[in-house]
Amino acid sequence: MFSIDLILQYSPIPVSVQRKELNDAKAVYHDVLEAMKKVTPELVCLTCEKQPDKEIAVFSDRISAVVISQKSATASGRTPGFFGSEKE
Numbered sequence: 001m002f003s004i005d006l007i008l009q010y011s012p013i014p015v016s017v018q019r020k021e022l023n024d025a026k027a028v029y030h031d032v033l034e035a036m037k038k039v040t041p042e043l044v045c046l047t048c049e050k051q052p053d054k055e056i057a058v059f060s061d062r063i064s065a066v067v068i069s070q071k072s073a074t075a076s077g078r079t080p081g082f083f084g085s086e087k088e
Contacts, residue, residue, distance in 0.1 A: 001050060004028045007065040008058060015058070018050040018071070029068045035060035 002025035005014040019025040028046065035044045041061035048054040 001071045003069050003071050004032070004046075005067040005069070006032065006056075006058060006063050007067070009062050009064050014067070015056050017046045017048040017054065017056060020049050022070075024049075025068050029066055032060075032063065032066045036063050036066070 002019050002022055003016050004019065004025055005016040007014050017028065019028060032044060032046075035042055038060060041059045044058050044060050044063070046056045048056075
């Protein structure tokens with residue numbers, strides 16, 4: 001399973017959708033990148049293969065970053081790319 005995370009302006013929590021195949025995940029990633037490059041904002045609508053009822057719609061000018069990552073069954077539940085330390 002591959003996750004496409006959208007980092008939004010003014011939002012501390014990314015929104016994400018999942019795809020089963022890498023090629024499908026890359027297609028979503030590139031579609032979001034193209035929408036981000038446009039001068040005029042457009043509505044980006046995404047659906048999730050893992051949760052078919054999940055639908056996301058965001059304006060392209062509010063997307064700060066897009067991240068694609070592979071989710072494995074042994075994942076620790078942490079968002080990739082962020083470091084956290086625990087105090088004892």
